[in-house]
Amino acid sequence: MSSPQYSSSADAEAKWLKNQIIPELVKNGKIRNKDDTAMDVDKFQVTDISVEFIGAQEAFMLTQCYRARIAYEYKGAAEELKLFVKKTPPMPEQIFEAVSFKALFNNEILAYEKIIPALEKFGGVSLNTARYYYGILNNNSAIVITEDFGANGWQLTEDKFGLCIAHTLMAVKYLAKFHALGFAMSHTNKEQFTQLTEGLMESRYGRDEVQDKWAMTLECGLERVIQRAKEYFEEIPEQFLENFRELLTQPMAYGRQLVKPKEPYITLCHGDYLRNNVAYKYGKGAGISENTPLDIMMFDLQTLRVSSPMFDLTFFLALSTVTDIRQPNYDQIFKTYCQNLKENYEKFAKQPLPQYLSPDALIREYIRFLPHSILITSAFLLEMVEPHGQSGEQMLNAKPTREEVFQDIMHRGGDIVDYELANQMLELYQLATQYNVDVFAK
DSSP states (O other): OOOOOOOSSSHHHHHHHHIIIIHHHHTSSSOTTTOOOOOGGGGGGEEEEEEEOOOOTTOOOSSEEEEEEEEEEETTEEEEEEEEEEEOOOOHHHHHHHHHHHEEEEEEHHHHHHIIHHHHHHHHOOOOOOEEEEEEOOOOOOOEEOOOOOGTTOOOOOOSSSHHHHHHHHHHHHHHHHHHHHHHHHOOOOHHHHHTTTOOSSSSSSSOOOHHHHHHHHHHHHHHHHHHHHHHHHTTTTHHHHHHHHHHHHHHHHHHHHOBBTBOOOOOEOOOOOOOGGEEEEEOOOOOOTEEEEEEEOOOOOTTTEOOOHHHHHHHHHHHSSSSHHHHTHHHHHHHHHHHHHHHHHHHHHHHOOOOGHHHHHHHHHHHHHHOOOOOOOHHHHHHSSSOOOOHHHHHOOOOOHHHHHHHHHHHTTTHHHHHHHHHHHHHHHHHHHOOOOTOOO
């Protein structure tokens, strides 16, 4: 198949799909007939293609993404196919690796082609991921094509951040099921689990050298957390905040050490399990509200990793729930996760849940990962609350001054972000104190 191309022209993308991608997908059986049989490429005719680019106002992304509607005729019958296309912008190979595109697309292609199918077969379940059509990874470019799951009734929540409790509980149930599958396979067939996941690459903490802007963003985000915690909550000791600062002074080294697989907490994690990477189906009919979620799926599998399940759970709650939902419902949320982890693990592994996966043990692991989720929140929550509106290409090419980054990271998102960061810091302090967990231990 052809090498990936990149274009800002809908016409050029439509031509590329029509002439190069679609015929090959039909030929190799990826695009199939309604009865799931292969189609004769000579009897398949594309009649129209429309392309709709996805902008920064819909989702934060560094890639170029668009939805494509393909109208076609097969043996005289008119049909339609809807695809989601993700491409990297043009860049030198060294930049391609510096922003982790090599690792990200390697992981996503591996996830769709091998890992997810193997997990589903092992557990006899469906994980509701998007149907995969095509993926390619070159030295400085990459493409992944899946179905446009929106065509099948899946929807992202309208709010850019802050899930309600119903959406939150459904998301943690799914997450627990996913983690349970990984634990069960690892415990019952360690060799298969290792072979399946050994090709995953570190997508976030693979190198100490980071772009100046990202390094400044993390530094300023850390400062904002500490300053706002001081302003909002006098009960947090000064020494606790200084210890927090010291812990995260070298964020890449800290993150790499934290997420490194450590027994006994080794399972498969999504790595970026957030509101914008899950979609829901909603209820219709008598007695069911149209806002009631009935099912959930996950997508964007670029950050898959083997790590602690609390990497995903702390990350999700920090960036996808707000204080006024998370704090009063925390016990229910955590209990729901733990119950579903136990039920699914014992179903898949056919053995009792180990003690180290009990709620009493997991809460300590959860607390250990909280500093990481707070740091990431300080860099990304402001984008959800007040998007900058730049495309991925514009972001990669931007060269702001240190002062510009400081003013942006310290103030964007206003009181909403300040309140959330301060409260996450309070939660860390209260939980660490309550359970006597030293989160600053080296």
